[in-house]
Amino acid sequence: MARRQFVTLTTDIGWAYAAQIKAVFARRAPNASLVDVAHDVPRHAIRPAAFLLAHIAPLFPPGSVHLVVVDPGVGGSRAPVAVETEDGSFFVGPDNGVLGLAVRALGEKRTVRLTPPDRPPTGRRSVTFDGRDVFAPAAARLANGASLTRLGRAHRLHQLVWPRPQLDDRSSRGEVLHVDVFGNAITNLPGDAVPPTAQRLVLRVRNRVVPRVSVRRTYEEIPTGGVALLASSFGLLEIAERNGSAAERLRLAPGDSVSLAWWRPRSGAGK
């Protein structure tokens, strides 16, 4: 059996619109293996989608095609693009920044601005659904083995600015990148930002102190009613509650500022 060609779908458009994209593949690349990554990423939220894509797409085999439809500017000036990365994978979607982190993680090889297809799936291209009418036909061609350069002309990929966390030996400052389905808030701080010897830890969210915070290893260890910092499975520091939603309790959303400060005893020092 031939090697399977995976095509992942990451969208904010819900299942029914995504089904129209799947129909395009059923017609034009019927042997591709479609993977529903998610169709419920936060609506119109480019940064959380970029974050998720960067942590999910590289786990798929080299050569996979990643179709992304988080596209509030559809029909406007942002370009429809396709990107080939160094490992031979492809990304297809709007050039609004949503592809940037994942492409950077895998290494950009080349990018084209997509030429709309001669035969759009419904016979007539809609200006409000490039996912179905432009991205899916292009992704289907890539899944069938077409080379990127046949899909359009060279284009320079737009990159969002991602603030780097500020880290020193007594504090760190960053922001919330993503809130997961449990209400855990993933930050851009490294999972080991707080040293094991830290004492008197203070967490501030949007400059407000959060009471009863501790550093824990697992969800099970979090004291009931308390909030914990732990190393998430993304390798980043996450703010979590036990059997509850930290995001709801602390009203956390992507973009919120997060700062940590602690007191660190001198190693080996007396007194």
Place this chain on the structure above:
Amino acid sequence: MARRQFVTLTTDIGWAYAAQIKAVFARRAPNASLVDVAHDVPRHAIRPAAFLLAHIAPLFPPGSVHLVVVDPGVGGSRAPVAVETEDGSFFVGPDNGVLGLAVRALGEKRTVRLTPPDRPPTGRRSVTFDGRDVFAPAAARLANGASLTRLGRAHRLHQLVWPRPQLDDRSSRGEVLHVDVFGNAITNLPGDAVPPTAQRLVLRVRNRVVPRVSVRRTYEEIPTGGVALLASSFGLLEIAERNGSAAERLRLAPGDSVSLAWWRPRSGAGK
């Protein structure tokens, strides 16, 4: 490799019940390619489901099997049916009107009332889940190449009455057919119902005037805080808000009346 046989699943029953349907295929038509269209279409809402099916199913390849479980009358007098359409596709589901628009779009060839299977999947047919116990076994047989006439006896398909929009050169009247995940309300009015030269546009929903309405081409062009009419990707006029839910703001639901009126200057005439 043999041509893939696609089977689409459109239901309001949620993922866990739908998984039981998938299990039937895994046993009885293991090589079929199942496509989750949606399992969250509005519960018990036949018309929105009929609308979606009519716009999604025809995009799949001819010969596909479309299984539909939006079936509030399960166990009652409505018939379990399968329909073959002119392009060789099949629809399987309850004869409550949900299949009507899609079947009309592809052309009805023949319809049968399904004979319940001799061996139901769990050993005993439940009266409350024909999706698993009657539709899925029938759809699996169709996916395996069985002819429609072997599944039951000839039956006359039930059609819902779909009110036609009223259109003239200064106004149009119709209704909301579907609200999408963004809160955009899709109407039964054509996407170009309002001429580009229209002035002093008035939108009424349930006979109430909606303020600050304009006609736009893309979501990005909608003024913040305003409501716009635009041509949806279904080819129909849609009521939308920018980065927000028009359905929530205007409390729109399928079936709501929508009317438009405008003033149209005489072309070329002076005052």
Place this chain on the structure above:
Amino acid sequence: MARRQFVTLTTDIGWAYAAQIKAVFARRAPNASLVDVAHDVPRHAIRPAAFLLAHIAPLFPPGSVHLVVVDPGVGGSRAPVAVETEDGSFFVGPDNGVLGLAVRALGEKRTVRLTPPDRPPTGRRSVTFDGRDVFAPAAARLANGASLTRLGRAHRLHQLVWPRPQLDDRSSRGEVLHVDVFGNAITNLPGDAVPPTAQRLVLRVRNRVVPRVSVRRTYEEIPTGGVALLASSFGLLEIAERNGSAAERLRLAPGDSVSLAWWRPRSGAGK
């Protein structure tokens, strides 16, 4: 074409985390056929997930691999396990009781405590996501034909205590096991717990009498505004409302006590 190897995914972790699990299969068992059972089972709720798994997994073909991630104790003392059942199927997940009912239904053959993989998917094992880092690699090996005994050492599977319903000829007592997407509450009482001749039926939920209750065969037969008991498609008694959510109206949740009492006329007896 070779027989398809099905792998089902039942999780409470949402689509984006589940996608990371799918990526592991795309790399390590690319020809497996993944089935999304659900990624929205109630968060951290072991019993409802155990109930669903026991009613869904046995419907899949013998030899299927069932991966389960409902794992509030991840990183703690509960063991990561894999189970082979008498029909040659496999279950992989946390040993917190979630696998118990399904394994009992199919017959436990042997169980191992999983040895964490040498090469975790992201290069580094996270303590908070065994689904991706331990269960998925093990399930991929099983899907590829590895024998269970190569995945770890013999282990004794944890079983939850499931209270048996109390049944006699005038009453029955049990509890709610699961609330479905419609708001129907599935109990542990048999579907035919109430005899057809029962009169003056009284339903109590959490020891409170529910008014206007009747026994019905289908949802369509339920009087508007009333509550009914009917035989669910699980073969168990369910509490339902017509076109509405019984769970919402009666505030039903898994674990709630349910009792029924009725008066039964003597058959053949006079007044």
